[in-house]
Amino acid sequence: MNHAVKASKFIEDIERTKWHNDALWFLRQKRDRISDTIPEWEDLREKASLIKDHVISNLDEYLIEFENNAIRNGIKVHWAIDGEEHNRTVYDILKNHNVTKVVKSKSMLTEECHLNPFLEEKGIEVVDTDLGERIIQFRNEPPSHIVVPAIHLKKEEIGELFEEKLNTEKGNSDPQYLTEEARQHLREKFLEAEAGITGVNFAVASEGGVVVCTNEGNADLGTNLPPIHIACMGLEKIVPGKEELAVFLRLLARSATGQPITTYTSHFFGPRKDGEMHIIIVDNGRSKILGEEDFKKSLACIRCGACINTCPIYRRSGGHSYGYVIPGPIGSVLAPHYNMKKHQSLPFASTLCGSCTNVCPVKIDLHHQLLKWREVLTQQGFIKPSKKLMMKLMGIALNSSTLYGIAAFFAKSLRWMPRFMIYHSLNKWGNQREIPEPAKESFKTAFKKHKKSK
Amino acid sequence: MTVGLFIPCYIDQFYPQVGMATVKLLEKFGIDFEYPFEQTCCGQPMANSGCTSDAKKVAEKFYNEFINYDQIICPSGSCVAMIKHQYPHLLPDKDIKPLSEKTYELVEFLTEISEINQLEVSYPHKVGIHQSCHGLRELKLASATELRIDSYNKVETLLKKVKDIEIISLDRSDECCGFGGMFSTYEEAISCSMGNDRIQDHLKHQATIITGVDMSCLMHLEGLIKRQKSPLQVKHIAEILVGEQ
Amino acid sequence: MSREEILNRIKQSKTENNLSLPSLDIGITYDDSIIAFCESLKSVAGEMLEEADLENYIKALEHKYGAMKFLNTYVSKEINNPLIPIQMESPHDAKRLDILVIEGLNGIAENGAIWIEEPILYPRSAIFLTQHLIIFLKKTTILNNLHEFYQQANFHEKNYGTLISGPSKTADVEQCLVIGAHGSRSLAVVLID
Secondary structure: OOHHHHHHHHOOOHHHHHHHHHHHHHHHHHHHHHHOOOOOHHHHHHHHHHHHHHHHHOHHHHHHHHHHHHHHOOOEEEEEOOHHHHHHHHHHHHHHOOOOEEEEOOOHHHHHOOHHHHHHHOOOEEEEOOHHHHHHHHHOOOOOOOOOOOOOOOHHHHHHHHHHHHOOOOOOOOHHHHHHHHHHHHHHHHHHOOEEEEOOOEEEOOOOEEEEEEOOOHHHHHHHOOOEEEEEEEHHHEEOOHHHHHHHHHHHHHHHOOOOOOOEEEEEOOOOOOOEEEEEEEOOOHHHHHOOOOOHHHHHOOOOOHHHHHOHHHHHHOHHHHOOOOOHHHHHHHHHHHOOOOOOOHHHOOOOOOHHHHHOOOOOOHHHHHHHHHHHHHHOOOOOHHHHHHHHHHHHHHHOHHHHHHHHHHHHHOOOOOHHHHOOOOOOHHHOOOOOOOOOOOHHHHHHHHHHOO | OOEEEOOOHHHHHHOHHHHHHHHHHHHHOOOOEEOOOOOOOOOHHHHHOOOHHHHHHHHHHHHHHHOOOOEEEEOOHHHHHHHHHHHHHHOOOOOOHHHHHOEEEHHHHHHHHOOOOOOOOEOOOEEEEOOOHHHHHHOOOEOOOOOOOOOOEHHHHHHOOOEOOEEOOOOOOOOOOOOOOOHHHHOHHHHHHHHHHHHHHHHHOOOOEEEEOOHHHHHHHHHHHHHOOOOOEEEEHHHHHOOOO | OHHHHHHHHHHHHOOOOOOOOOOOOOOOOOOOHHHHHHHHHHHOOOEEEOHHHHHHHHHHHHHHHOOOOEEEEOOOOOOOOOOEOOOOOOHHHHHHOOEEEEEOOEEEOOOOEEEEEOOOOOOOOHHHHOOEEEEEEEHHHEEOOHHHHHHHOOOOOOOEEEEEOOOOEEOOOOOOOEEOOOOOOEEEEEEEO
């Protein structure tokens, strides 16, 4: 099902759409307010963009440097070419230690690789520990946002869910109460876990360690209680050194939720005493994107979600309408790399308004990449024949002044066509809108007369 | 010094009064201009749908018709953005820089090039400005709310030179109206929802007129307004600048 | 080996250019970084505390959250408190902890964060399992921004460190900010000379 169909379903609930729109807009406003307090904000974005450009063009060297330093620190480094190898690597580590209970903090990469169902099938219990992630795990659905995964749910729905799963009080949907119940429930999970899996926000090459950011403290509980820590990272997560790390940490939380920094910014530079630390470096299509000049900048993404929050289409269609693990503008840019046929509608799920590009802390030219995708998809034959024909005819007409005149004649005929012939189910424009009335005389004619009269 | 006037296809067919208002403005300020009658379109509908080869031919036609003018003026931010930002990609064998540097959206031209001070027209209405995305974020006619730069707004600055006009402020001053070319029919539901939200914002702040630099966005909003039989009206900025009530 | 395959793919894909790293001579500075730090801390739901008020603060916590039993302190100063310490040998032992008092190494004015390094005397988990966290911080260690922090930071031979900015929090239920997610329910900072 394409985005437009799913979006029109979402939007049928007008009240909910407004609520969703306002919830996301609230995040955008928080981002605006906090970035206002940083006089060097635009400069910071520029620096972040330059650092990423540099890293992207020297990625192999930085990965090797990162690996060498990580090994020196006592970390075990693994490489995975795709999601399947990533999942297998995680499983092998767990199996070697007879682990049956795992806690996981938020990681879009493990979502991308579908790690949970893989491990569950092997009899391993995986508990997502970010509150939003736990909620959607209970509901057995994918996240609808990369930073606030349960943003599509109302507190009453979460209350009912917790009543069923955690035996909470009937009808109590107070966020304070529900969070407290989740705290108690997840504390038990943290304490009985035998291994902890985290994502990676930044991998610092010069230090050979990774940085993980959370507000809830779940990454730290998940890694500092059980003896095994597995950190899973996409190969683009590299930053050269600690000085560069500062730039991204200053931008990340401010762009994401309007906080000056996440509550916990934890630096895992080596295994704990008596513990083990593993890092899995995952490609899964990233090296291919690297080779595409028009699209490689998307590898600079730090997954802040700012483009998603500001996107007027996302706000009115919800994350699940995108049908890809990452929704919104950045998701629409990334998804077709993985499956062009399946995700062909996503680059068209945009007005190309450019707000995404303007909020992006690393200056990814998101709306230009969406336009580029339209071109690629059309070239590859992913366009409705009717649409293609229309564009072809339009192109021919607009390329010739005579034909343009004839086309104009047909436009005029709109005036004498009966209403039922203009407003029908095939004409999507006319569903909720009037069609502009063709003028009695075109500008060309009017201007000719005007010139003569002078 | 001759200026070439480019009137986009949909203005020619549906909103000739906007083209004529532009003509009046240029005449009023004594700008020597020509209107090449062979012109049709900039090619944006095809380019934005991904039909690059169809767009390329139209772009070539535009290039040949306008390259010899000293300046090119067009009362549409979207079409000018197309020429400036997409032509280099569509016509890689041509040097687009001279063309793109001398192509101006009308407001840009009036505020920067001719530095107009007084308009001597009155427009006693409550007007809301619709910042069209291409005018705002591609041509940078105003500072977008996402950016942390000094705030400015060329459209508003120009409108404020009109007597008796009252410009209202909006809750979301530069959110997209949902037109987006083919998007308006491809994602009809979202498109109309976005348009309605814009209209509500203007109504909430008691606007009676919505204006802007892009008639395409205004056409979309007008379609919704007319269907809902709302008292709001849309006017292209050129119409207000010549005092058309 | 996937390692070689991945590195080869990157080598083939990447475009060679001489893009260098930008200079990082940026960062907001404050007339009074201590005042700025306090304001930032407040904005992230942290509290400022005078050393002399510690006992009252614990009473206030008990008033709000109920009676407390265990407090461990790892600051060089002797502090008066009515609670008792627990043995913390394994990471799991920290689960009973009500209050943990530790020292921070740096404060950062722009975001109210405090740098805590790999603890030697207690398990890392204690920082997150404790119900309440109190951090002693020397005023002289407060820096303007993260650039200053990372320029002077030395992570050599250090396995772990974390920047903590306020108590744990979440807004995952309908965007409502709730303090006390998985980590500490409160965070107080005692500035010392």
